Amino acid sequence: MRAIEGLIIVSLMSVPFIVRMKGIGTYFYWVGLALLYLLYSYLEVRRWED
Amino acid sequence: MAILLIYFFIGTIIVVYSMRARTRDQEDYFLARRRLGGLVSSLTYAATTYSAFMMIGLVGLTYSTGVGALGFELLYLVGTLFLLRYYAPRIWELSRKEKIVSPSELISLKHGRNSGRLSAVISLFALIPYTSVQLIGVALLLNRFGVPFHTGIILTGFIVALWGLLGGMRGIAWTDAFQGGIMLFSALALVSWVHLHLGGSLFIGTEEKILEVPNEFWTPVKFISLATPWFFFSLTNPQVLQRVFVPKNKLALGRMIVLFGSFGLVYTVLVTLLGLELRFLTENGVFPKILDRDLVTPTLLGLVPEWLLIAVSLSIVAAAITTANSIVLTLSSMLSRDVLGEKRRVVVGKMGIVGLTIMVMAFASKRPDYIVELAVLSSTILLCQLPSILGTIHLKKTGKHSSIFSMISGFLTSTLMAIYSLNPLGIPYSVWTLLISLSVYLLLLRLER
Numbered sequence: 093m094r095a096i097e098g099l100i101i102v103s104l105m106s107v108p109f110i111v112r113m114k115g116i117g118t119y120f121y122w123v124g125l126a127l128l129y130l131l132y133s134y135l136e137v138r139r140w141e142d
Numbered sequence: 143m144a145i146l147l148i149y150f151f152i153g154t155i156i157v158v159y160s161m162r163a164r165t166r167d168q169e170d171y172f173l174a175r176r177r178l179g180g181l182v183s184s185l186t187y188a189a190t191t192y193s194a195f196m197m198i199g200l201v202g203l204t205y206s207t208g209v210g211a212l213g214f215e216l217l218y219l220v221g222t223l224f225l226l227r228y229y230a231p232r233i234w235e236l237s238r239k240e241k242i243v244s245p246s247e248l249i250s251l252k253h254g255r256n257s258g259r260l261s262a263v264i265s266l267f268a269l270i271p272y273t274s275v276q277l278i279g280v281a282l283l284l285n286r287f288g289v290p291f292h293t294g295i296i297l298t299g300f301i302v303a304l305w306g307l308l309g310g311m312r313g314i315a316w317t318d319a320f321q322g323g324i325m326l327f328s329a330l331a332l333v334s335w336v337h338l339h340l341g342g343s344l345f346i347g348t349e350e351k352i353l354e355v356p357n358e359f360w361t362p363v364k365f366i367s368l369a370t371p372w373f374f375f376s377l378t379n380p381q382v383l384q385r386v387f388v389p390k391n392k393l394a395l396g397r398m399i400v401l402f403g404s405f406g407l408v409y410t411v412l413v414t415l416l417g418l419e420l421r422f423l424t425e426n427g428v429f430p431k432i433l434d435r436d437l438v439t440p441t442l443l444g445l446v447p448e449w450l451l452i453a454v455s456l457s458i459v460a461a462a463i464t465t466a467n468s469i470v471l472t473l474s475s476m477l478s479r480d481v482l483g484e485k486r487r488v489v490v491g492k493m494g495i496v497g498l499t500i501m502v503m504a505f506a507s508k509r510p511d512y513i514v515e516l517a518v519l520s521s522t523i524l525l526c527q528l529p530s531i532l533g534t535i536h537l538k539k540t541g542k543h544s545s546i547f548s549m550i551s552g553f554l555t556s557t558l559m560a561i562y563s564l565n566p567l568g569i570p571y572s573v574w575t576l577l578i579s580l581s582v583y584l585l586l587l588r589l590e591r
């Protein structure tokens with residue numbers, strides 16, 4: 093599962109290269125994706141118990 | 143100079159305050175007794191990771207090559223979040239259970255002492271030039287304020303050694319937290335000033351090539367080549383790997399990961415925004431056209447008011463010192479425990495800090511031609527340790543030869559391919575390093591079993 097998650101995130105980060113993204117959208121795409129992943133990480137580590 | 147003295151004074155007070163409890167043993171000295179809270183852990187992780195490269199190198203890289211620099215830096219960030227979420231709890235538990243203090247002891251645990259020793263030697267080779275570059279950066283910056291270059295090296299080396307020597311991990315972590323605040327505040331102030339006073343407009347209307355990937359610089363191969371060592375940075379670079387050992391509990395570990403991610407995202411966005419805004423301003427004739435990308439930030443600093451010049455310069459000094467003293471402390475733990483086999487006496491660790499700082503200062507003073515190349519190569523060299531680290535975590539039974547030969551083959555691949563500028567089959571040498579060290583590890587592991 094984790095390996096698939098890793099592949100998905102790397103693939104999503106590579107999308108601008110694959111679709112030859114242009115303009116301001118490239119910037120917001122990468123920042124938005126990183127922000128979403130940070131949020132996803134937060135939701136997971138919140139469940140960690142001592 | 144007065145501001146530098148105030149900075150030094152505040153940092154030293156923080157370090158002295160952190161010393162109020164007597165240092166009992168190496169675990170206490172190198173890992174702050176594994177009792178750091180989430181916030182301090184996250185700030186020391188961030189300050190150790192983000193060096194002076196961000197405010198000088200990344201601003202210039204974004205300015206001259208475009209938005210691909212943001213993608214590269216954010217791929218590092220999400221890669222780190224991904225790896226830390228998965229591996230940090232396992233490494234944290236293992237380090238407590240087995241009383242692991244130095245990162246190379248993780249490798250020794252299942253591959254034998256010689257593997258750990260080799261990992262320590264490779265780390266020393268890779269990170270001493272990288273640390274020297276941090277000192278050179280600070281000395282060159284101080285030189286602009288009239289401080290002679292060699293005096294700058296001595297001053298920076300003195301701060302690096304003193305704070306590490308007196309405070310160990312606790313002192314360094316607390317000063318990192320203070321300096322991380324300076325880095326974030328200065329970046330925010332500089333971006334705001336550029337936007338308000340030079341009239342940036344969030345680079346809307348900027349030349350299309352700068353906002354598109356791939357372009358002339360950011361080809362897919364270049365992207366993979368630069369991103370591969372950085373994606374695995376959290377596992378292969380000992381100074382950050384050791385920071386996974388220090389949070390006081392799993393909640394603090396989780397908090398460290400998320401707060402580091404938040405710091406990294408904000409700092410990366412600010413720094414790359416600055417690079418793109420300046421490019422936009424160049425196209426509109428407001429900011430001069432800069433051909434050498436390392437001169438973009440220094441040129442901007444020539445235009446800002448004095449208070450901002452001091453704040454940003456201080457943030458660059460802070461970024462370099464936090465990276466340098468964290469590396470020196472970690473290398474000292476590896477030198478003492480893995481190379482010399484001394485796991486008890488704190489004085490050996492302290493002598494290591496003094497010796498390593500002198501070595502870094504000597505290297506920085508000489509400024510050999512190849513120093514920048516070696517510094518850039520450091521993360522690629524350290525990739526050769528990845529199979530052994532993953533083997534420690536995933537495998538119940540391993541072999542000592544698999545680890546030793548995988549590190550040697552990876553090390554030789556990275557250095558030789560870098561020296562001769564080889565990229566066989568169009569595949570970057572960072573990927574070759576990973577592939578070869580992993581193949582050797584798996585092959586020998588099969589034979590050893």
